[in-house]
Amino acid sequence: NAGVMQNPRHLVRRRGQEARLRCSPMKGHSHVYWYRQLPEEGLKFMVYLQKENIIDESGMPKERFSAEFPKEGPSILRIQQVVRGDSAAYFCASSPTPTGELFFGEGSRLTVL
Amino acid sequence: SQQGEEDPQALSIQEGENATMNCSYKTSINNLQWYRQNSGRGLVHLILIRSNEREKHSGRLRVTLDTSKKSSSLLITASRAADTASYFCATAVNDYKLSFGAGTTVTVRA
Numbered sequence: 316n317a318g319v320m321q322n323p324r325h326l327v328r329r330r331g332q333e334a335r336l337r338c339s340p341m342k343g344h345s346h347v348y349w350y351r352q353l354p355e356e357g358l359k360f361m362v363y364l365q366k367e368n369i370i371d372e373s374g375m376p377k378e379r380f381s382a383e384f385p386k387e388g389p390s391i392l393r394i395q396q397v398v399r400g401d402s403a404a405y406f407c408a409s410s411p412t413p414t415g416e417l418f419f420g421e422g423s424r425l426t427v428l
Numbered sequence: 429s430q431q432g433e434e435d436p437q438a439l440s441i442q443e444g445e446n447a448t449m450n451c452s453y454k455t456s457i458n459n460l461q462w463y464r465q466n467s468g469r470g471l472v473h474l475i476l477i478r479s480n481e482r483e484k485h486s487g488r489l490r491v492t493l494d495t496s497k498k499s500s501s502l503l504i505t506a507s508r509a510a511d512t513a514s515y516f517c518a519t520a521v522n523d524y525k526l527s528f529g530a531g532t533t534v535t536v537r538a
Binding site (some may be wrong): 319346348350355356357358359360363370371406408410413414415416417418419420421422 | 432458459461463469470471472473476516518520523524525526527528529530531
């Protein structure tokens, strides 16, 4: 039973480019969450999605960031026109229900040059 | 702002010793969870304690929760080198949104 799969694990972008991060939840999990972690800090909630629906995007910057979880395929976190401050580890998690423990992927580490 | 704050920030112990770390939070919670993160890896869930529970055990882990003091503690008994990691508490204010602290970095010396 594969865990939460994230790719790419590492991504380097120049300022102004787009970053696209993908997350495949665990089998049977329909709830997906994205968190961001800056060095030496805890994780910060960004967005919570169910299939084809954004439930809560209160932690996501209003501009340049978007997320989706289509009916088919992985969840995507998209960052347009990246800036150096976007450099961070982005973690995806999934769960079978909206309460209880989260199952995390290994993260995607974005570096903006 | 962060809901949970871990204390201490860092902890260094000898193999076989116990490690205790604390978490304080600010608002009422549904549950509190502890996670472990090895360097460069994702988070692994350790234990969940609900707001109506006071203590929970899982193997060498013991978690307590004091809702009157808005605090929790994680005890790792008989530590091993493999316990070297960062430990985070996460509070669930509503059903799905977890608020993480900055973590306690534990180093277990052989």
